[in-house]
Every structure is written in structure tokens, then in C-alpha cells.
């Protein structure tokens with residue numbers, strides 16, 4: 315809940331409005347997991363709160379640890395469904411990749427989540443729970459989170475109402491008080507929510523491009539039909555990404571599909587003068603998909619070509635592949651009803 319919603323709760327329970335602020339402090343600064351911990355709230359009010367609300371902190375039901383330190387967590391979200399979040403430590407940083415939906419409607423050909431189909435939107439509480447529960451309290455050796463990326467299961471902008479509440483809670487002074495620079499939302503370019511995200515928040519944006527060849531993009535990403543990448547780029551060009559806010563274009567590289575100079579040139583043309591960086595991503599094979607990862611040489615050649623054209627491009631280090639936690643691999647197939 316946002317501060318305004320917590321103030322409403324206090325009002326409904328016949329408490330003074332400032333109790334809303336106290337609740338926010340307990341939930342987000344002190345990370346209380348029960349009403350009993352809230353010592354400055356009267357016993358009677360705590361009883362009323364416990365009878366009418368729940369805090370919603372749910373521990374992960376499973377943790378799988380990669381050899382590279384990445385940890386994949388499985389969270390129950392009711393109705394026998396589960397979602398995954400991935401903790402990615404990197405020197406002094408620790409990033410959590412959160413899910414925003416159970417499954418996904420976008421049905422990208424190369425993605426394990428897309429293969430699940432769409433099951434449900436997560437609530438803001440279920441998204442925030444992933445962030446507040448990782449790393450778990452009994453793992454003091456794990457660094458606290460420094461960054462959040464909305465790149466797990468689901469298309470975040472297809473659940474924008476809840477995702478924007480989460481961004482408010484993460485960035486507000488009464489919430490976790492994080493800088494928006496610590497948050498990245500990834501999208502296929504869903505409109506009009508992309509415009510809302512750009513207008514109403516200051517978070518970083520990552521757009522999944524994957525190929526600048528329109529016919530090819532349409533065959534691999536059905537969202538291209540409804541939200542053509544040329545329109546997405548036009549909208550993006552109306553915003554300033556040269557200072558605090560960062561725009562990244564995500565590009566998964568497939569062998570013999572989008573890994574040649576002609577495709578690099580199409581990408582250069584698509585980018586034009588737009589201030590952005592390109593993340594080249596290694597493809598991770600998933601069952602039933604006849605795509606192969608591009609070779610290291612191809613990825614280097616592609617990156618160098620973009621760099622020569624004045625575009626910042628990097629090859630993203632792959633993390634958690636051994637536990638099916640890398641990009642495009644998240645799927646709760648055994649129990650993703």
C-alpha cells in the first residue's frame with residue numbers, strides 16, 4: 315500500500331491519520347513482518363489491523379543457487395501458483411530481477427515464460443514481497459539489494475497499475491526511499507503505458523528490440539504488430555536519456571538469425587540519434603525452440619561494429635544459466651497453472 319492508502323486504513327479503523335505514516339515506517343523502513351512488532355501502535359488498533367488486513371510477507375518456498383552466486387527464488391502467490399525472482403550479486407552491487415505477472419501474454423517465441431501463457435497479474439504486494447524477502451534474514455553473508463530490474467516473468471507494462479504502485483513505494487521518502495536510478499523497467503514497448511512510465515516516473519527503461527528487421531521481429535515477437543518498434547523509438551525520442559535517466563535496448567543474439575552486419579546496420583539505422591546503450595544478450599536454449607545462441611566471435615563482431623558507429627554496446631555477462639535463471643529461462647512449468 316502507498317502512504318495515502320495506509321492513511322485510509324487508519325481512518326477506517328478510527329485511528330488518527332498519522333498512524334498511516336507509522337504503518338509505512340514499520341512496513342518499509344523497519345520491515346515488520348507482523349503487527350505485533352509495531353510497538354508505537356496501541357494494542358486495540360493492532361488487533362483491529364490484524365483482524366482486517368495481512369502484511370503479506372511470504373517467504374520463498376525454494377531457493378536454487380548457481381555456481382556464480384546467483385540465487386533463484388520460488389514464491390507462492392496463491393491458488394497453487396508460483397513465480398520466480400533472481401538475486402544477482404556483482405561486486406558491491408546486488409540486483410533482484412522481479413516478476414510482475416504469472417506467465418505472460420506477449421508470447422515471444424524465444425521465451426520460456428511466454429510459453430506458459432498468461433495466468434494472472436501480480437499485486438503490488440506480491441511484487442514488493444519479492445524485494446523485501448531477498449536476501450532472506452537468515453543469509454547475512456548476502457549483500458543487501460542495491461538495484462531492482464523488472465525483467466522477470468511477465469510484461470511489466472501489461473500490469474502497469476500495480477508496477478507503478480511498486481515504483482512509488484520503492485522511491486517515496488515514506489517508502490524505501492530509493493533513487494529511481496536503482497530501478498529498471500523492461501518492456502516490449504507496450505503503449506500507452508510506456509508513455510505513462512516515461513512521464514510519471516524517472517526510472518531507467520530497457521526496451522526489448524532483439525531485431526530491427528520488422529518482419530523478423532513480428533514473427534518472433536507478436537507484440538510488434540500492436541506496438542511497432544518504429545513507433546516505440548519515435549516516442550522514446552521525445553525524452554532526454556543523456557543525463558540521469560538511462561535507456562537500454564536489449565538484443566538477444568541468435569545464430570544465423572540476427573547476428574550479421576546487415577542486422578547490425580539495421581539496428582544502427584533504427585537507433586538514429588537516440589541516446590541509448592545496447593545490451594547484447596547471449597541466448598539460452600529452451601526446450602521446444604529451434605534457436606541457437608550466436609557464437610562469441612559474432613557477438614564481438616556485432617558489438618565492435620556498433621561501437622564503430624558511435625553506439626555504446628556491451629555484451630551482458632550471462633548469470634545463473636545452470637539453475638535456469640538466466641534471461642528468457644524463467645518458467646514455473648511444473649506448477650505454473
Ligand code: SF4
Pocket residue numbers: 418419420421422425426427428429466467468469502642
Ligand atoms: S520475453 Fe518478456 S514479454 Fe516476451 S514472453 Fe517473455 S516475459 Fe513476456
